Amino acid sequence: MTAQSSAPTPPQAKQVPAQRTHHGDTVTDHYEWLREKDSQEVLDHLHAENAYTEAVTADHQPLRDAIFGEIKHRTVETDLSVPSRRGDWWYFTRTIEGEQHPIYCRVPAAGDAKDPAAWTPPQIQPGVPLEGEVTYFDTNAEAEPHAFFQLGGMARADSGRLLAYCEDTTGDEHYTLRFRDLSTGENLPESVENVHGGPVMEPSGERAYYMVADSTWRPYRLYMHTLGTPAEEDRLLLEITDSELWTGIGLSADKKQLLILSGNSEYNETRILDVTDPEAEPQLLIGAEQRLLHTVDPIDLDAGTPDDGDAERLLLITHNQSGPNNALSVTTQEALLAQSPGSSSAEPVDLGTEVIPHEETVKFEGVAVTSSQVLVSARRDTVESVYLLSLEALRAVRAGGDPVPASSLPGPAFEEGAYTCAIVSAQYEAPIFRVLYTSWVTPPRIYDIPHDAGSGAAEPVLRRQTPVNDVALSAYRSTRLWAPTGETAEDGSEVQVPITVLHHRDVSPTAGGHPTVVFGYGSYEISMDPYFSVSRLSLLDRGIVFAVAHVRGGGELGRRWYEDGKKLKKVNTFTDFLTATDLLVETGWADPARTAAYGGSAGGLLMGAILNMAPEKYAAVVADVPFVDNLTSILDPELPLSALEWEEWGNPITDPEVYRYMKSYSPYENVRDVEYPPVAAVTSLHDTRVLYVEPAKWVQVLREHQQGEAPVVLKIEMDGGHGGASGRYEAWKETAWIFAFLSHHLGVRSG
Known part of the structure; x- marks a missing residue:
């Protein structure tokens, strides 16, 4: 406060001239010294800024309290998600009134997983545990010792016995990878420090894959951790030295291969790794020199007849080679590898047969592969929704038929003109897929949609609409x-x-x-x-x-x-x-x-x-x-x-x-x-x-x-x-x- 006025005085940072020169232009920056995050002087200044802000906005407090109270009242605090089936378990989350974080629960699943009836989720009620329900991760308990806590991601083995998760306790998004035996609820003694993002676990649970970031926080190294071994022995599978490429990983829909995507907003490169073989090396499919923006999704496609024999392993490629709004092509891993990806050749890569052509009025975003059909995400008139490409149509194009425009594909119909419909679960062998629907004025809804080869999709089944109080x-x-x-x-x-x-x-x-x-x-x-x-x-x-x-x-x-x-x-x-x-x-x-x-x-x-x-x-x-x-x-x-x-x-x-x-x-x-x-x-x-x-x-x-x-x-x-x-x-x-x-x-x- 000044002596003359009761108005708060903003903190004035000292001026320390620092110069930079580029292209003949010299700029003097008086406040670059505030970058010294560990300096007590900087921290004192930031605390002073908070004190000034609090003083200037003190009269907002009643309004802040009112708005916070409205958010809290309207939100159903003791709430739950719709259970999702994974193997022999139903997984879901609960939130408890008064608790900051969700808790992760599961309950045994019954019935043959091939039977659509076995995919009807159990009816759960807030605060009422189901028979056999187990809390396998209580985020509130994990967060309690820390001022900050955030999960970077979770992955489970198919057996449901092993959980891999990453936690951040500072807010800088450098995570620690940990493993938990879900049969005992105890963490394994091994852990990995300074992991970037979440882990990927191959189906058996014997190995986990994770990324590490460089000093600029760019994920650039891919490691494989074998359970039961120290982190120092983790195998380095790949290092991306190009500073303009950001790398992410994910399993193919059938969990047989790891897709490794390194790229930016204008182009990327893709590698593939056989996760069933612990000695396998990543193979480059499409190199960055092609300057293609693309994604790759493996699919097994049979002949569609009772005596079809073995299915052919194909790759669906979403790409911008045909135009900025993307197209979908189908080829094989062998065909791509035969073209010497990563070479300095200026020849465009042959992506195979075009399945979905480029359209000026539709932005084709990508696909999710299932054993029943291919789910297509596309944007029409600003609205992104889900459309359906049958395996019969894919076979026909593969056999020489005409491409299928995204604008001609069927999909679930909704009444509102402006909405968002996004895939939240599309397990490879499941008889249903799950979408989230919301709009500007409609709380999120979860729908399960049974696969139906005849009509493309059966009627969506509403599983839940997010409740809003009063x-x-x-x-x-x-x-x-x-x-x-x-x-x-x-x-x-x-x-x-x-x-x-x-x-x-x-x-x-x-x-x-x-x-x-x-x-x-x-x-x-x-x-x-x-x-x-x-x-x-x-x-x-x-x-x-x-x-x-x-x-x-x-x-x-x-x-x-x-x-x-x-x-x-x-x-x-x-x-x-x-x-x-x-x-x-x-x-x-x-x-x-x-x-x-x-x-x-x-x-x-x-x-x-x-x-x-x-x-x-x-x-x-x-x-x-x-x-x-x-x-x-x-x-x-x-x-x-x-x-x-x-x-x-x-x-x-x-x-x-x-x-x-x-x-x-x-x-x-x-x-x-x-x-x-x-x-x-x-x-x-x-x-x-x-x-x-x-x-x-x-x-x-x-x-x-x-x-x-x-x-x-x-x-x-x-x-x-x-x-x-x-x-x-x-x-x-x-x-x-x-x-x-x-x-x-x-x-x-x-x-």
Whole structure:
């Protein structure tokens, strides 16, 4: 506090000039010293930022408490998932009122797994254990000794006796791999440190596969751990030295092979490993030199007759060789290996026979293989759903028939026009597959769909709809708008930005508009697909309009929509968001004096950019774990993920045009002397994806150039990672904090 005023004084970080020079341009950064995470001076400064934020927003507390209470009340806290059958067990999770984390349970399964009736999940009730029910992993007990706890993933042997899991107790996403004997409930003495992500276990449970990251947090080494041996003896199977490739692993649908995918947003390479042979080596199928974006899914395809004999082992390849929206081809492992993958040859790889052709109006996302049919994920008119490719159709194409367009495939029908339908379980031999359905106004539903070779799919069987306490779902509406950008696409059509408007039924367009929050992301081809949010109801019930701007850089309208919002077209993401904001005002949805903006991670970069471009349009801005010092980060390949980002943003180290372009929109480097609205930057000390230092530096320069009286605050979780603090209650508190900040500055301040 100052002597003259009772208003809190923001902490002022000292200035320590640090210079960088690229392409003849020298930049002086006075706050780079805040990167010293282990410095007590830095930690003291961050604690001071939290104290300032708490003081400035103290009058938001009643609203925060009210919103948190609403989220907590509407959420069925003692809840459970739909049991999923794996071998001789039904697996499910329970959440208990008052507990932060889920507990993992199982109960024995009965009946022949080939009989569809044996896949009807047991009816379970909150708080009522089933006969034979066992808790095999209580996350609350595991988390109790730690300030932070997060699971990186689980894998089980087919027998159900052995569990492999990864845990993170700091928030930096460096995991410890552990093994548990589920027959005794005891952990095995062996463990593996510094694992990246979750483990993969081959069916027998004798071996587990895992990735290790390099100093830039890039997963680059694949190891095989043999149970019963020390970690020091783990076998190194593969090392990817290309700093622009990120590697992930997963089992084929029938669990016979491990698929190893190394890539980025523009191309990748695939290897395959026989997990039934402990001496096997990974084999390269398609090399990075092909510059193909693709995935590979093995499938055994027989002749479709009673006396068909042995099935042929094939590879289904989803790829962009035929066009940006992808196609599906079928070939064999032998055919790919015969083409000398990984050579310097410029000859395009022969991917075999095209099964699903490229289409301009449908984005084909990929497949899930089962022994009954192939499940296809595709996006039409921004909506991603599941479609069905029969094995008969696959055989016909393999025999020389015509390809089958994704737009002609059947699939389960739903009433709503805008929804999300995603595969959550498609076990290879199971007689059913499971999907999750949700929309902007419909809580998640779980459907089981029996395989039916005749019609493609039988009627979906509703297993569960997520309950919501004391909410009339009919009170909420979603509306789609299209904002013209004034541009023309390659096909001559007008470029328009889709906007989803969510509102209470009592709110409609008016001459003066309503308090509005505009949300956006727009990077990495990630689509803002329809999803239900309990917490969002607290805004809608207060008369606030929540609008999602589906800007370029996302994937809602296909691959070209993404490509038009990356690299040297990145500014389209920002102008699309401003165009969407303007249309919301023009159509009477948004009050121009009460419109706020909200985005996180790469969406935080979006927030920083639109703040510099048009601060007058917004009454408040929240940037969550924001990528606001993007040029500094991408210029340092030693930082986590930086080299991998070159395919998204361009490489400013080697390309002066990319350098100048990135510098022209970098939020940290384009702050100017204007009146900024209230700004909240929310971050976590241990975030390895967007380092805390970016928003910590950003808020300093915003305050220096602020020409108005609005506060600029930094809220930093000292024990969290990219997703914030661990535990559902802490997550709800963080959401309530953000929503209260936005609501307060929109003039909606009542609890």
